[in-house]
Amino acid sequence: MISSLLYVPGNAPRFLEKAGQRGADVVIVDLEDAVPETAKTEAREGLAKWVPAIRQSGCQVFVRVNQSERLVDDAVAATIAGADGLYIPKVDSADILARLAESLLPHERDRAPIGFVPLIEDMKGLFEVRAIAHGPRVFALTSGGEDLATAMGAKPTPEVLRYPKLMIHYAAKEAGVLSFGMLRTTVDFADKEALRAAALEARDFGFDGATCIHPSVVPILNECFAPTPEELSWARKVVAAGEQEAAAGRGAFMLDGRFVDAPIVTRAQNLLARFEKGGVTS
Known part of the structure; x- marks a missing residue:
């Protein structure tokens, strides 16, 4: 059961040190959007320290890698560090996942194959989402609300994001994998009542859990995605x-x-x- 997934910047030791104490089911060490280009290599190298340290708290650790020339190196570093899964941004075809899985095989002799969570963040990915959901190693699907809205030339309002997020959710359920998300963006975390309502709505729709970018949201997700x-x-x-x-x-x-x-x-x-x-x- 995964109800709450907390993003933590991979270049922020003061956040990483406490990440495993926040009560989240999963900590996502972010090497992508939260880390400036000049700090990405150092953040990747830090996985060897932070992934096992956070896992000692009892939660799972995923790593959000970069969808660029850094992809394979990020994924290999996360795999060797012992991460439980990879958050893979901007996935627009299952071929990306197949190539990445093949690249990781030589580094998995002493561990189980690492699982994939594709993020659907553009229109091509949205219309390929069913094939992506059935791709290799996929155990969950999620979306990037801000990126989806940008790709549409739209504002990331709940009304704009509702249909594409539901398309991704339905693809996950058809494939029998987990579905993470709410029918709104996760960036605005100040309005806790709105977040609570969105989490309860997502659970009613059958979402399994959701991500957040601030630890104050973790208890809300844990409560709302659990039955009374x-x-x-x-x-x-x-x-x-x-x-x-x-x-x-x-x-x-x-x-x-x-x-x-x-x-x-x-x-x-x-x-x-x-x-x-x-x-x-x-």
């Missing part, structure tokens, strides 16, 4: 009743005045399997 105790209690009741009704030969039934059928039972089972230790039996 009432939701878990209802799911347990639905699963138990579903087993009883199925044994009696009934596929649909009423429970506490609410209609329940197979899709609702399956949704309850999925909720418990994801959020309760040990999952469920059926």
Whole structure:
């Protein structure tokens, strides 16, 4: 389960030192937009220190690499440092992922292959997103809201970003991979109530979690992408009743005045399997 992913600049030791203590499920060490060109090589070299140091806190560590001539060197450094995944910006075809995976193989003899999270950030990537979602090593998809808006010549308002973000989300769900994001940009983190509403909306749409650029947002994401105790209690009741009704030969039934059928039972089972230790039996 990944509800919160916190971006941390790869050239900022004072942030990196505390990154693993912020409560995020994943820390994304950013080598791309958060790091000026003059500091990118030094930030890459710092992965050998910071990736294992942050992982010791118990969270996962992803690295956002540069989509440029730096791509392979960044990815190799992250792989050798022990990162759990790569955030790969500006992916516009699955071929990029295939070539990168091949480049990393010689550096993975002592570890499992590193997974990929493609960021869809332009129109070509948006219309290739289904193929990208089925690309090698992809375990999640996400978008770059600011970049998408720029590529469209638009402002990054929730209305502008809603449809392209949903296209990316639907591609992730069709491919059976995780989907990270909210139906708005993550840059404006000052309005906490708006962020909370956006996170709850994203969860209702089936997003698995979201990124943030400030640690104050982490608790909001952790709370909003997790079910409430009432939701878990209802799911347990639905699963138990579903087993009883199925044994009696009934596929649909009423429970506490609410209609329940197979899709609702399956949704309850999925909720418990994801959020309760040990999952469920059926």
